[in-house]
Amino acid sequence: METAPKPGRDVPPKKDRLQTKKKKPRRYWEEETTLTAAGASPGPPGSKKRNRELRPERPKNANITKKSRISRKPHLPKKPRERRNLEPQRSVSGAQDPFPGPAPVPVEVARKFRRIDKSKKLPHSKSKTRSRLEVAEAEEEEISIKAARSELLLAEEPGFLEGEDGENTAKISQADIVEAVDIASAAKHFDLNLRQFGPYRLNYSPTGRFLHSEALLAVAQNRWLHIYDNQGIELHCIRRCDRVTRLEFLPFHFLLATASETGFLTYLDVSVGKIVAALNARAGRLDVMTKNPYNAVIHLGHSNGIVSLWSPAMKEPLAKILCHRGGVRAVAVDSTGTYMATSGLDHQLKIFDLRGTFQPLSARTLPQGAGHLAFSQRGLLAAGMGDVVNIWAGQGKASPPSLEQPYLTHRLSGHVHGLHFCPFEDVLGVGHNGGITSMLVPGAAEPNFDGLESNPYRSQKQRQEWEVKALLEKVPAELICLDPRALAEVDVISLEQEKKERIERLGYDPEAKAPFQPKPKQKGRSSTASLVKRKRKVMDEEHRDKVRQSLEQQPQKKEKAAKPLRARPSALDRFVR
Amino acid sequence: MKVKMLSRNPDNYVRETKLDLQRVPRNYDPTLHPFEVPREYIRALNATKLERVFAKPFLASLDGHRDGVNCLAKHPKSLATVLSGACDGEVRIWNLTKRKCNRTIQAHEGFVRGICTRFCGTSFFTVGDDKTVKQWKMDGPSYGEEEEPLHTILGKTVYTGIDHHWKEAVFATCGQQVDIWDEQRTSPVCSMTWGFDSISSVKFNPIETFLLGSCASDRNIVLYDMRQSTPLKKVILDMRTNTICWNPMEAFIFTAANEDYNLYTFDMRALDTPVMVHMDHVSAVLDVDYSPTGKEFVSASFDKSIRIFPVDKSRSRYVTTSKLFFLFDVFLS
Numbered sequence: 086m087e088t089a090p091k092p093g094r095d096v097p098p099k100k101d102r103l104q105t106k107k108k109k110p111r112r113y114w115e116e117e118t119t120l121t122a123a124g125a126s127p128g129p130p131g132s133k134k135r136n137r138e139l140r141p142e143r144p145k146n147a148n149i150t151k152k153s154r155i156s157r158k159p160h161l162p163k164k165p166r167e168r169r170n171l172e173p174q175r176s177v178s179g180a181q182d183p184f185p186g187p188a189p190v191p192v193e194v195a196r197k198f199r200r201i202d203k204s205k206k207l208p209h210s211k212s213k214t215r216s217r218l219e220v221a222e223a224e225e226e227e228i229s230i231k232a233a234r235s236e237l238l239l240a241e242e243p244g245f246l247e248g249e250d251g252e253n254t255a256k257i258s259q260a261d262i263v264e265a266v267d268i269a270s271a272a273k274h275f276d277l278n279l280r281q282f283g284p285y286r287l288n289y290s291p292t293g294r295f296l297h298s299e300a301l302l303a304v305a306q307n308r309w310l311h312i313y314d315n316q317g318i319e320l321h322c323i324r325r326c327d328r329v330t331r332l333e334f335l336p337f338h339f340l341l342a343t344a345s346e347t348g349f350l351t352y353l354d355v356s357v358g359k360i361v362a363a364l365n366a367r368a369g370r371l372d373v374m375t376k377n378p379y380n381a382v383i384h385l386g387h388s389n390g391i392v393s394l395w396s397p398a399m400k401e402p403l404a405k406i407l408c409h410r411g412g413v414r415a416v417a418v419d420s421t422g423t424y425m426a427t428s429g430l431d432h433q434l435k436i437f438d439l440r441g442t443f444q445p446l447s448a449r450t451l452p453q454g455a456g457h458l459a460f461s462q463r464g465l466l467a468a469g470m471g472d473v474v475n476i477w478a479g480q481g482k483a484s485p486p487s488l489e490q491p492y493l494t495h496r497l498s499g500h501v502h503g504l505h506f507c508p509f510e511d512v513l514g515v516g517h518n519g520g521i522t523s524m525l526v527p528g529a530a531e532p533n534f535d536g537l538e539s540n541p542y543r544s545q546k547q548r549q550e551w552e553v554k555a556l557l558e559k560v561p562a563e564l565i566c567l568d569p570r571a572l573a574e575v576d577v578i579s580l581e582q583e584k585k586e587r588i589e590r591l592g593y594d595p596e597a598k599a600p601f602q603p604k605p606k607q608k609g610r611s612s613t614a615s616l617v618k619r620k621r622k623v624m625d626e627e628h629r630d631k632v633r634q635s636l637e638q639q640p641q642k643k644e645k646a647a648k649p650l651r652a653r654p655s656a657l658d659r660f661v662r
Numbered sequence: 663m664k665v666k667m668l669s670r671n672p673d674n675y676v677r678e679t680k681l682d683l684q685r686v687p688r689n690y691d692p693t694l695h696p697f698e699v700p701r702e703y704i705r706a707l708n709a710t711k712l713e714r715v716f717a718k719p720f721l722a723s724l725d726g727h728r729d730g731v732n733c734l735a736k737h738p739k740s741l742a743t744v745l746s747g748a749c750d751g752e753v754r755i756w757n758l759t760k761r762k763c764n765r766t767i768q769a770h771e772g773f774v775r776g777i778c779t780r781f782c783g784t785s786f787f788t789v790g791d792d793k794t795v796k797q798w799k800m801d802g803p804s805y806g807e808e809e810e811p812l813h814t815i816l817g818k819t820v821y822t823g824i825d826h827h828w829k830e831a832v833f834a835t836c837g838q839q840v841d842i843w844d845e846q847r848t849s850p851v852c853s854m855t856w857g858f859d860s861i862s863s864v865k866f867n868p869i870e871t872f873l874l875g876s877c878a879s880d881r882n883i884v885l886y887d888m889r890q891s892t893p894l895k896k897v898i899l900d901m902r903t904n905t906i907c908w909n910p911m912e913a914f915i916f917t918a919a920n921e922d923y924n925l926y927t928f929d930m931r932a933l934d935t936p937v938m939v940h941m942d943h944v945s946a947v948l949d950v951d952y953s954p955t956g957k958e959f960v961s962a963s964f965d966k967s968i969r970i971f972p973v974d975k976s977r978s979r980y981v982t983t984s985k986l987f988f989l990f991d992v993f994l995s
């Protein structure tokens with residue numbers, strides 16, 4: 086930058102503003118300094134920093150040449166945090182607030198709304214990334230507290246059933262509950278005697294309406310899969326899905342998963358009408374299937390006691406869990422995807438932890454193996470054994486059901502063939518030989534539904550809007566994996582992969598430390614001998630560091646090497662290094 | 663035994679009359695909203711795709727010129743009027759709402775190098791390869807009159823650009839040097855020069871109206887003061903600047919469209935580093951113009967694309983390309 090030579094005008098330099106600071110006048114709302122210390126009402130809010138968008142920090146040295154023309158990003162102003170006095174405010178009457186500060190928030194409720202996993206730290210992250218993550222974490226804390234406060238607005242309370250004076254709730258019959266409860270709830274208990282056709286299975290729609298007002302029904306018939314509309318007219322007959330034994334619908338992906346006798350697990354996209362994947366499970370006849378509502382993974386139970394987890398994106402199962410000594414007869418996963426209940430031919434009922442270690446948490450031996458399992462929205466587990474249904478409950482919503490004492494039991498008129506909890510009602514539907522029974526289970530369902538997700542009281546127009554939005558948001562089948570939040574994580578693996586590929590391509594690592602070059606110095610300190618001496622000094626230091634590190638690692642290696650020698654000493658031990 | 667069943671009163675969940683709104687109770691529990699991350703991802707993807715589907719930026723083409731259009735000018739008072747000068751010396755005045763040409767004037771022999779409107783909107787000036795500066799009336803000739811310029815000035819050298827003062831009856835031309843002209847005179851009031859190379863464009867500052875900026879072919883941008891009749895400051899860049907444009911809202915900010923594919927936003931008071939470097943074009947940037955809000959500008963480039971940049975960001979927020987034509991001039995109104 087050059088300035089044109091001016092004829093002779095010298096602008097006098099500005100006075101240093103900091104030296105001549107005027108004293109601010111005292112306003113009428115500001116009290117004496119002694120009184121403000123005792124806790125007067127806060128004065129007017131401090132002036133915010135002006136937005137400095139186009140005025141970045143100027144570099145200190147003015148002799149910058151063209152090379153440094155690319156400027157740094159402008160400095161963003163920090164949001165001023167208002168710190169209010171938590172001391173009791175003085176009012177005219179002299180009364181003090183007995184509950185100063187904001188209302189306390191229950192910690193567990195706020196924890197429910199937090200999604201960031203703070204234990205995961207990013208390796209080699211820059212300070213800018215770290216500061217951004219810190220800001221995101223602080224925001225998430227504030228928001229979780231606000232959401233926890235908004236829980237006050239939820240209208241309904243969950244149901245409960247408590248026995249008096251140590252009475253066992255399992256001994257309470259359905260008839261007693263029906264007598265004790267209001268008319269509307271009593272009407273939810275009914276028995277449909279349908280002796281004409283075979284044993285019945287049932288399924289509730291996600292909004293809790295019993296089988297009607299949803300558009301399509303998929304039925305696995307004798308040979309093929311048939312789709313009917315709600316008036317019973319057959320719409321499609323899908324011949325590629327033959328001899329289907331089980332069906333599961335993944336609502337957010339619009340995928341219908343079918344398990345067949347031929348050993349194939351087929352995913353059919355209902356919105357487009359295409360078969361997305363037909364996976365060969367290679368385990369013979371598939372009879373036991375359930376879906377995990379948390380991550381849309383299909384769990385298949387096999388006759389060798391293994392439960393395998395499948396996703397349409399992969400030809401091989403995502404995981405295989407050895408659950409029972411004999412075959413697996415029923416699998417169920419709870420709505421948060423944390424616990425999996427399985428029952429097998431060895432008469433065991435086990436609960437596994439799905440989100441951590443895949444280890445069994447609790448187990449129970451049943452007199453008769455449970456052929457059907459179902460989880461309710463609040464974590465109650467129902468098992469159908471012969472013609473008896475047992476229901477187990479846990480301590481709270483987040484804990485697994487405790488298998489010691491059943492919560493409720495019921496005997497039916499025929500063998501149980503299907504179990505399904507109604508989504509937002511305290512009702513368990515049981516399909517059996519003689520028809521369908523609907524049982525009352527107080528405390529099974531989530532009391533407060535979300536009107537925009539699944540609303541049992543929605544009108545026709547609301548349903549149409551919901552359907553359009555659901556189709557637009559349809560998640561593609563490739564995104565199904567064990568962790569549904571995988572898209573939100575930083576892709577560390579491919580970053581490292583890229584680095585390796587770059588090293589291969591270039592032949593050297595561009596980010597590796599360059600070899601030490603001694604700086605040329607004046608006054609004879611830069612002769613060849615002194616340069617060599619400086620290089621040697623740095624090399625020796627690095628060598629010393631390496632030796633120190635290897636010395637630290639040696640005792641660890643010795644420990645590892647010492648372990649295999651626990652076996653009986655033999656003559657050949659002298660040759661072991 | 664104590665028992666309570668969940669029973670909802672439909673009156674609390676269903677609306678009373680058809681004129682009411684539907685009730686939508688909300689529960690923000692994350693277990694009721696599974697697959698948050700994939701659904702949000704799909705929503706964002708769909709939104710971007712739909713935004714591009716519905717973006718139909720090309721509205722119309724104004725056909726009529728027989729040769730390439732060299733320069734454009736906007737009318738200061740009327741949003742619908744546009745003036746364009748072509749390489750065969752023809753100047754056309756267009757009406758944008760009707761997409762029709764109002765008037766055609768054969769202004770020069772040879773290229774029309776520059777065209778600018780007077781601040782009142784009653785006349786406009788053109789400079790051409792025939793070394794003349796001509797002033798024309800904005801309204802057409804009335805019945806019986808011929809199409810003639812109000813004023814013609816014959817110069818000694820070719821003028822390559824012209825710009826009019828935003829408040830006074832003064833205009834500036836550039837060629838070998840920057841000349842400041844009074845509208846009533848036939849010779850320039852003053853000539854300013856710094857260096858020996860030709861100057862390709864000149865622009866008046868809309869706020870501090872005595873300031874001028876010019877781009878020369880020896881890679882520099884020179885700022886002039888009209889009151890002192892001297893050049894003020896100069897900044898030399900790596901490659902030549904094609905045009906500059908002053909920010910209509912910030913008095914000292916101007917943006918230079920450079921041949922090295924970038925645009926540089928400078929603060930006139932500190933020219934050693936630019937306020938922002940805008941990098942997104944893949945070929946030389948030919949023209950730049952600011953939006954009247956002063957928050958964005960549009961740039962046209964030799965790579966047949968037009969980009970809209972926010973003033974404080976280094977990347978463009980919008981791009982349109984075309985397969986057919988090269989862009990020499992752009993403006994935003």
